[in-house]
Amino acid sequence: MRVFFVAVLALMLVWTVVMGRLGGESVDPGRTPLVWTSDDNPLRKEQVALFNRLHPDLNLTLDPANQGMEKVIVQSIGGVGPDLFDCRDANQLSAYVKAGIALDVTDELRGMGIDVLGETWPAMRSVAVHEGRVYGVPTNIGANALWVNQDLLPRGVVLPSGAWTWSEFIALAQRVTRRDQSGRVVQAGLLFDWYNWPHFLYGFGGRVFSSDGTRCVIDSAEAVQAVSLMQDLVYRYKVTPSPVEEAGMAGQGGWGAGNINLFGAKRGVFALGGRWWLANLRKFDGLRLGVVESPHGTRREFGAVGRATLVNANGPRRTEALRFLSYLASPEYNGLVNDQADGICAFARYAQGDAFEHNPSYPAEDFNLVWRSVSARAVAPESSPYVNGQLANRLIERQLDLVRIGQKMARDALRDAARDINREIARSLDEDPALRERWEAARGPNR
């Protein structure tokens, strides 16, 4: 038995040595290592490779395993955080700044000739700018527009080249929606994900929070109109599959779940989504794609998502990390984002010109100007300093779940969501007298 244990121990030691030699990237001693915490997206690897080619003295590696906000904060405070990390919304940025781990790069960027406030899309500024100071550089923007399966459109249908309204769209969507004899949707007029509710909200001029952020106003008439439309698209106009029908469509024929796959499998004529869908849609054979602006309600505004990359204030290689921010503002990086269809580039000036409009690598994609137009009209995800953004989102989406499955009317659901969020705001104010002072100052004496 003793021989057995000794043999196992010896084997484990040998294995450790072998794996230690095989594992890990060998870093050229002449190159400075840099670590970027971002998502595990295949596109990201090309972006890293391009940076390393442009900066042969640096060795940037991606660390997708530690991208959670809590990990970034704890590791950075502990001195073992990444050199660069991503930020996805204003709430996160505020947390990073308050944790003291986001480096204020206002002056450095100015010195490098990078004007985040002036050159990037307005919707993306809130992920990089906090209380007037710049903490990072936006990496891309994913504004929503309407994907079109051209082959499924009836002959003679001319799509608008600019703005159109939901009522104009619904008439067309009803024409192109097909159902089988049992009433099941076989071809949806419109596919959309319910997490895109802010897109509908902004299109009707609704907002989650009042302009001063002091209260939740998602029960406004505009918001009710927006969410009622979402429900009506499913249950009244029947151009969008219900949750049950959607599950059925995903279950048929092995197309997999998710609207990108359903759209790629020609199960939807129109689909609401971002340019980032292309990264998947390019893999489908025989698709003839088009893009038009999303219909709007009372306002021609659209929902969008995006990221910014920040520098770790406690990182030992801040100077080198700043060179990455410079790279994010470069024509090479922005051109790559446009080519990859990782949304479109964050710097508006690189989203124009012939190379952008008619990319020779993708000659069929003649719709890039639409993405430019919707990015310019995109609205940033909202936040309030008086309530946790994720909590507010959860409270809203919990109610929208009931609207989606047809159990609750939009008016009632949004009234309850607003009540719950305002209760949370009141709770935050009770907890923190300084926050209450700020809240009272923001509300003003007469309100």
Next chain:
Amino acid sequence: MGARRKAWIVACFLLPNFLGFVVFTAGPVVFSLGASLTNWNLQRTTPTRYVGLANYVELSRDDQFWTYLVNTAYFMIGMPFAIAGSLFLAVLLNQRLRFTTTFRTVLYVPAFTSGVALMILWKALYNPDFGPINAVIEAVLRTIGLGGLEAPQWLLSTRNLFGLDVERLGVVREQFGLGARDALIFMGIWTGVGGGNMLLYLAALSNVPSELTEAAALDGASRWECFRNVTWPQLSPTTFFIVVMSYIGGLQGGFEQARVMTAGGPAGTTTTLAYYIYTKAFEEFQIGYASAVAWVLFGVIFVVTVLNWRFGNRETNLL
């Protein structure tokens, strides 16, 4: 070797494990107790400070906490069925039949198959339109002349066997039926029947002395009487162990199912306390509050386990 020297050697052997326990288990546990007494929020919307029992008081008023506690309890409804099922299977597999080993292996499959793979499979089975479960239900309904009735929408429905309301504690008529909660219970029963419990019962059954059952049979006891009065009492320590472990597992459970199959929905109906802790800590970053929920959950588990020990082991002949 002197006693002192021997003690040192023992301590040296124990030290690595003990250090690991202190640093990676006991330390975080104590730390989380401390965290539960603070308003620690990773988003730093408010400065971190000691708040005493405020999180616990807050929790007692948190409607969602109570709803999710009820959800957690609801998911445990399937536990007795899973235990009874595993006993039934074990008794069957304990017979001297052909292919018993094959049956044992096949029935243990749920235990060693990846949980996530099983959940994705079950998600397809529960597809309201094309899932085989609804296909069978619809066929049965048609056969018995109830073709007009609608088959359950399973993971997409908030309905449940007890008609529990979605947003507040209470019962409402519209919610009676079968929905996401019940779907997860049925899946849990299936997983539980052929898993580790079945193996434990099999091991326990093999330890029941055959002379006892033979003697009872000679005295004229039927097979059921033999099982009820001879085998079952012999199994009581195993049953007690399985019940205690199932309670603990049940109260801690529901996370994977919520994460993989339902995202806690629809409308929070499949959110359990374990998933709520995750949401609070790692999505909303309210570490202090999440720690308080975790300690309350620990308290519930502790009380249930003590009650089990106090009243459950009266029937066992182990203790």
